[in-house]
Amino acid sequence: MTTSRARLVHLVTAAVAVFALVLQTVLVVTGASVLAETAVPPLATRLGRLVSYFTIQSNLLVAVTAVQLARDPLRDGRWWRPVRLAAVAGITVTGLVHFVLLRPLLDLQGPNALADVLLHLVVPLLGAGGWLLAGPRPRWSSRDAAVALLWPVLWLVWTVAVGALSGWVPYPFLDVEAEGGPAVALTCVGVTVLFLLLIAALLALDRRLPSVPVRRSAPRPRARVATAE
Secondary structure, eight states, X not given: OBHHHHHHHHHXXXXXXXXXXXXXXXXXXXXXXXTTOSSOOOHHHHHHHHTTSHHHHHHHHHHHHHHHHHHOTTOOOTTHHHHHHHXXXXXXXXXXXIIIIIGGGOOOOHHHHHHHHIIIXXXXXXXXXXXXXXXXXXXXXXXXXXXXXXXXXXXXXXXXXXXXHXXXXXXXXXXXXXXXXXXXXXXXXXXXHHHHHHHHHHHHHHXXXXXBOBOOXXXXXXXXXXXXX
């Protein structure tokens, strides 16, 4: 895939991710969506809880990295690599966990259903598919994997700790009071293992799949044919 086509892939991904994030934020601000709540809490509380969702954080990482790749499809850098890896792995986990654990629990309508589909299905497909199609790769090392893992591990520890103190968690499967400590611990282990396996798979694919994107080579000048005068 050439850099011009890669730029288009990342531009579409960025546009959809940004639109989904803006739509969900507007729904939360206006009170049309209160996420997992049955009552409408104060605006500051709603916004604080919004950014606490792993879904929002992973979509935000995809949006930020896709915007930069739309500007430069060959983007690279020491800290860029683990951020990009975290974005691809995180958005993939978002799609998988939502499809398996959360989607059967939801009954959304209208704009809320649209935001849900975009954040949990469309952006994960674009984020993971965009990397498969347009890269950039190869990029990642074991160091990048270790740095990328810091974000989901810290998010998990922070979320469980805050939930134990405040009584609010963004996802029902992390609710110690409702699910019990052993069940939540098992879920945390399962999600961590999923991340480890996924990042290991991404590293392997990064090394084995073809390098993308490639710069379009300049056209060769046509040979001039001598003609008799």
